[in-house]
Amino acid sequence: MEAAVVATYIRPMSREGKHHYIPVFYLKQWNGDNHKICEFSRPRALVTTKRVGPKSTGFVHGLYSIPGLPAEEAQYIEKKYMQKLDDKAARALQRMLTQPPGQIVLSEELTIYWAAFLYSLILRSPEIIAVMGVELETKRTEFRSMSIGTASITDADGVRHTVTVKHRPLHAQEFLPGFIAGQVVRELVAMRWQTISTASANHPMLTSDRPVIMTNGFAHPEGHVAIPISPTLLFLATRPEGTYEAINSMNSDQLVISVNNNVCIHAIDYVYGLDDREWLFVAERLGRRVQSTPIG
16 A cells, blocks of 8 residues: 555544454553563564553544544544453453353354454554545545535524535544444354364464454355464464364464464564563565455
């Protein structure tokens, strides 16, 4: 993606606050010394590392703010939707972390919210919002032609008047709730869910600003979705027995290597770990930005 496109949605510090596209509750699982995580990035040619608090990374100021609305209304996507989604997903995550590895037991509500959260991690990023914004801009003339019309109203005295009505054009952020609550979430809920422990592996799992691992078009029979939910626990959603058995047959070291490879090569800006011991592994992969590939 061109830097200029993304830059239109990268805003400086403002009163709009930090809008996290990688939520704090998720990144906290990689807390190490002093309750900080190791952030890998490539600001220039070389990958660098630094210790940061989960609140200090994976955000853009005002990412979900709606331009053109009064200040108290501009935050409704963040305040009314994203915060509720993340709160419910955080509860689901804690349930999974405290259950033995294997089949996951969640309430129907938390199951739906966790599925929505997984899909949101794909849609809520600055890059995707920027792409949506560009697509909307190409249709802005159409939106403008639809934005002015007439309506007939009746006043308090029973007199009917024809008035001009101006409709505010929608912005990319306003489509997120509808997209996140769509068919993809229903497909996710219908899959077989489990957690897999990698505690016996020689290395911990990493995560990144693109942590969801999925097949291209996971709705097909061999589709699956995975995400590391801690350095030693993987969430996995599968469809057929074949895919389930194939992934479960991998030993812990194989699984960790595959997961770490995926989260690194799909990362846009950041990879996260417990410490900097995986620097060489990350440096060889961060920034490749390849298409999604399955575990294995």
